[in-house]
């Protein structure tokens with residue numbers, strides 16, 4: 001298994017993997033397709049295993065008004081056949097060690113049980129526009145003290 005940045009040629013495989021990992025919606029696949037189509041600045045990595053994309057992770061800017069205040073982790077996904085075998089944890093741990101990620105405040109809307117293993121903590125501020133009570137909104141290195149609704153890239157859609 002290798003972790004690397006995706007090349008243009010494997011992007012269709014990334015989309016297919018995201019659709020299979022989130023079978024009920026095309027939201028995540030579309031999100032990543034639009035990031036690439038719009039040249040939105042993101043940090044992303046894939047896990048490749050015998051020529052297959054088996055996992056994917058991306059980070060995009062988080063905003064306080066017009067200012068970047070950290071990175072949103074989304075999406076993280078593992079192909080169904082490869083779930084619960086440690087690949088998601090390995091890819092996330094790899095990403096958290098990278099220069100572009102390791103000093104930035106990070107935010108994620110996800111399962112607290114899963115993300116707390118990696119140092120993410122539930123936060124009360126900033127407020128996630130997709131989860132207004134912040135029940136599943138976690139952060140690392142979050143130094144925010146004022147209350148504001150955190151901004152996402154436009155590709156995430158209306159909040």
Ligand SMILES: CC(C)(COP(=O)(O)OP(=O)(O)OC[C@H]1O[C@@H](n2cnc3c(N)ncnc32)[C@H](O)[C@@H]1OP(=O)(O)O)[C@@H](O)C(=O)NCCC(=O)NCCS
Pocket residue numbers: 021022074075076077078079082083084085086087088089090110114
């Ligand atoms: C969530 C996900 C990224 C985790 O990756 P993974 O490779 O399957 O997870 P790991 O094997 O590294 O598991 C680490 C821990 O996560 C938890 N976990 C993983 N999948 C889980 C699931 N489906 N339900 C509940 N807990 C889960 C477990 O506690 C596991 O620890 P354990 O093996 O000691 O029980 C992956 O299962 C996935 O893509 N799921 C579908 C898409 C999704 O829901 N993504 C959410 C993030 S946006």
